[in-house]
Amino acid sequence: MAEMPLLQVRHLTTEFLLPGKGAARALEDVSFDVYPGQTIGLVGESGCGKTTVLMSILRLLPTQAQISGRVLFRGLDLLALSERQMREYRWKEIAIVFQGAMNALNPVMSVGEQICEAITLHGLMPRREAEARTGELLELVGIPKERGVQYPFQYSGGMRQRAMIAMALACSPCILFADEPTTALDVMVQAQILELLGNIQRKMGLAIVLVTHDLGVVAEMCDMVVVMYGGKVAEYGPVDRIFNNPQHPYTQKLLEAFPDLAQPVASLASIPGAPPRLSELPPGCRFAPRCHVCLPQCASEAPPLLEIAPGHFSACHLCKS
Ligand SMILES: Nc1ncnc2c1ncn2[C@@H]1O[C@H](COP(=O)(O)OP(=O)(O)OP(=O)(O)O)[C@@H](O)[C@H]1O
Ligand SMILES: [Mg+2]
Numbered sequence: 001m002a003e004m005p006l007l008q009v010r011h012l013t014t015e016f017l018l019p020g021k022g023a024a025r026a027l028e029d030v031s032f033d034v035y036p037g038q039t040i041g042l043v044g045e046s047g048c049g050k051t052t053v054l055m056s057i058l059r060l061l062p063t064q065a066q067i068s069g070r071v072l073f074r075g076l077d078l079l080a081l082s083e084r085q086m087r088e089y090r091w092k093e094i095a096i097v098f099q100g101a102m103n104a105l106n107p108v109m110s111v112g113e114q115i116c117e118a119i120t121l122h123g124l125m126p127r128r129e130a131e132a133r134t135g136e137l138l139e140l141v142g143i144p145k146e147r148g149v150q151y152p153f154q155y156s157g158g159m160r161q162r163a164m165i166a167m168a169l170a171c172s173p174c175i176l177f178a179d180e181p182t183t184a185l186d187v188m189v190q191a192q193i194l195e196l197l198g199n200i201q202r203k204m205g206l207a208i209v210l211v212t213h214d215l216g217v218v219a220e221m222c223d224m225v226v227v228m229y230g231g232k233v234a235e236y237g238p239v240d241r242i243f244n245n246p247q248h249p250y251t252q253k254l255l256e257a258f259p260d261l262a263q264p265v266a267s268l269a270s271i272p273g274a275p276p277r278l279s280e281l282p283p284g285c286r287f288a289p290r291c292h293v294c295l296p297q298c299a300s301e302a303p304p305l306l307e308i309a310p311g312h313f314s315a316c317h318l319c320k321s
Contacts, residue, residue, distance in 0.1 A: 004074070006175055006207055007034035007057070007094070011069035014049075014056045016278075018064070024278035026052045027231045030069070031305070032224075034175060039201065039208045041218035041239070043254070044228035045275050050211045051099055053228075054177045058090050059083075091122060095168040099179035099211070102160035105152040111163045112138065112148025118170045137166040140203075142196060158189035162196065169200065176201075179211045194221060215258045219243060227251045230276045230286035233305055237312030247314040250287045285317070293318060 014027040027049045034040055042050045056067045059078065071078040078089060098104065106114055112134050119130040135145035141162040152160055161181060168176060178197060182190035194217060201208055210221060218225050218239060225242050227235040227250065235248040246252045253271045273290035276282055282289060288298040295317055305315040 003035055005033035005035050006074060008072040009033070009053075009057065009069070010072065012053065012056055012071065013068045014052055014061070015066045016064055017066065021279070023066070025231060025281065026278060027056065029305070030226075030228070030231075030233055032226050032233065032236055034207050034209060036174065036207055037201070037205050038224065039210055039222045041222035041225040042209060042211045042228065043213065043215065043218060043225060044234075046213075047275060048228040049231040050228060051179055052231075054096060054179055054209065054211065058094060058096060058177070059086055060090075060096075091168075091173065092171040093173055094175040094177065095171065095173040096177040097161075097164050097168045097179060097181050099183075101164040101179075101181075102157060102184075105160055105163065107152055110149050110151055111143075111155065111160075112145075115148070115163065115167050115170060118167045122171055124171060133170070137169060138163075140169065140200065141166040142192075156189075157185050158192060161185065161189075161193055165193075165196065165200070169204070172204070173206070175207045175209065177209045177211075180213070181210070182212070182214075182217070197221070215243075215255065227254065230281065231278070232286060233313070233315060234287065235312075235314045235316075236305070237309075237314075241309070241312050247308055247312070247319045248287075248316045249291050249293050249318070251314075253292070285315075 010031050012027055012030040015023040015025050017023050030053055042053060044050060055061045057071050067079060073089060073093060078086060105111065115137055116130050116134045119125065119133055120127060125133065134148060138145045138148050143159060143162055155163065182193050185193060197208060198221065200206060212218060222239050224237065225239050226233055227248065229250045235242060235246065235251045242251060243255065246255055257271065271290055276286050284300045285298045285303050288294050291298065298317055303315045303317045305313050306319060308314050308319050
C-alpha cells in the first residue's frame with residue numbers, strides 16, 4: 001500500500017506493577033499498522049490484552065502501568081509526549097468507545113447534554129455551536145435530535161451505544177477504537193450498530209480498530225486482523241488471507257471453533273487448556289502448552305513474528321518466511 005499508515009504500533013509492551021507481586025506483563029512486543037479508512041479487527045480470548053492495547057496507545061492506563069515501545073501517529077511518537085501534548089491527540093485524532101461504555105452514561109443528565117459537554121470540554125467551539133453540533137452527531141448515529149433531551153433510562157441499549165459512538169465522534173477523530181461495541185446487545189441490534197459503524201466510516205473516512213470476540217464480524221467488517229494470544233501477536237495480516245490460509249496453530253483452532261461464520265459467536269472452549277497466567281508466562285511460545293503441533297523447541301524458544309508473505313505475519317516455529 002503506497003499510502004502512509006496513520007498509526008504504527010511498534011513493540012508495544014505493557015507491564016502492570018503489582019504491589020508486592022512484581023510486574024505482570026500484559027503486552028509484549030505488539031506491532032501493527034492502521035491505514036486511513038481501514039478497519040482492523042483485534043481478536044483473541046478474554047484476557048489476551050485487547051483492551052490493554054487500546055488503552056496503552058491512548059495512554060489511559062493507571063499509573064502502575066509501564067508502557068514501552070513506540071506508537072507513531074503520523075510519524076510522531078505518542079508515548080514520548082507529555083500528558084498535556086497527548087491531550088491534543090486523544091479524542092481529537094484517536095477516540096474510543098470503551099468496553100461496556102453504554103452503561104457509563106450519567107443517569108441524571110440528558111443524553112444531549114452529555115454529548116454537548118464532551119464537545120465544550122475539549123474547547124472546540126462555544127456552547128451555542130456545540131448544541132447544534134450535538135444535534136448533528138445524534139442524527140449521524142441515527143437518533144432523532146429531539147430525543148437529546150431524554151435521559152439514558154429512556155433509551156434502549158442500542159440507542160445508548162449509539163450515543164456513546166456519537167460522543168466518541170464529537171471531535172471528528174480520524175481513528176476510532178471500538179472495544180466490543182456490540183457485546184450485550186441482541187443480534188439484530190448488534191447488526192445495526194455494526195452497520196452504523198460502517199456507514200460512519202464511509203462518510204467520515206474513519207479508520208476503525210474493532211475489538212471483538214466474533215470472527216464472523218471480523219470477516220464481514222475488517223480489512224486486516226490481529227490475532228492475539230497471551231499478550232502477544234500470534235498472527236496478523238489481511239482478513240481473507242488469514243481466514244483462508246491461517247498459519248498460526250492458535251488461529252487455526254480459533255477458526256475451527258467458528259465452523260459457520262454466518263452463525264453468532266460459538267465457544268472457544270474447543271481449544272483444550274487455558275491461556276497462560278501473566279505471572280507464570282512460559283519461556284517459549286505462550287501457546288505451546290495448548291498447541292496441537294508443538295515442537296520440542298517451542299517450550300524454550302519464543303518464536304519471532306515473521307513476515308511469511310507480504311503483509312502476513314505469524315509467530316510460530318513452523319512458519320517459514
Ligand atoms: N489495571 C490493571 N492492573 C493489573 N492488571 C491488569 C490491569 N488491566 C488489565 N490487566 C491484566 O492484563 C491482562 C489483559 O487484560 P485486557 O483487559 O487487556 O484483556 P482483554 O483481551 O481486553 O479481555 P476481555 O476480552 O475479557 O475484555 C489481563 O490479564 C488483565 O488481568
Ligand atoms: Mg477487553
